[in-house]
Amino acid sequence: MDYKQLIIRGISYSQTQSGAYALLLEHEETHIKLPVVIGNFEAQSISLGLEKDIHPPRPLTHDLFTKFIVSANYELLSVIIYQIVDGVFFSNINFKNKATEEELILDARTSDAVAMAVRFDAPIFTTQQVLNEAGILLELEDVSKEEETFSETVHDEDNLRSVSMEELQKLLDEAVKEEDYDTALEIQEEIKRRKKKID
DSSP: OOOEEEEEEEEEEOSSSTTOEEEEEEETTTTEEEEEEEOHHHHHHHHHHHOTTOOOSSOOHHHHHHHHHHHTTEEEEEEEEEEEETTEEEEEEEEEETTTOOEEEEEEEHHHHHHHHHHHTOOEEEOHHHHHHHOEEOOOSOHHHHHHHHHHHHSOOGGGTTSOHHHHHHHHHHHHHTTOHHHHHHHHHHHHHHHHHHO
């Protein structure tokens, strides 16, 4: 089957479901976006998977499963979002045993599949049919704004803009220590924003 590769464009509050988030995936060639509604925990886990330099003091569920996969001598090859039924996306995670070359396909919620894919830097695919049924053509004004959407919607950043870089690093360390990952991601985005200005 001719699968279409997707990239992650951002995570923001869902406009349709209270307390949920929208994971925005995009087909790079056509710029068609695929919005997937996910929960708070999954949004946090995907964001932490993308932010390679933030390490929780204790492993999250997806981190634990990642360690198990590696210990069992498997690798995660890809994630395929193969179907949508009544607004619900269905996905498979494709694994391969490094020693025997045996392949393993597991059914998974799309949010969990993506959270795993980002930890293995594995590609995410979908079908043309899913793009036709659920895809939208949405022009994003600024990629950097999209990257900041998640942290901006979780917290108000105004109070961080007056804090020194040294103090921001202390706050980041404290947030990770306290396992307050929403705040940690917000502080991380502020540090990145300042470093971009310096560059």
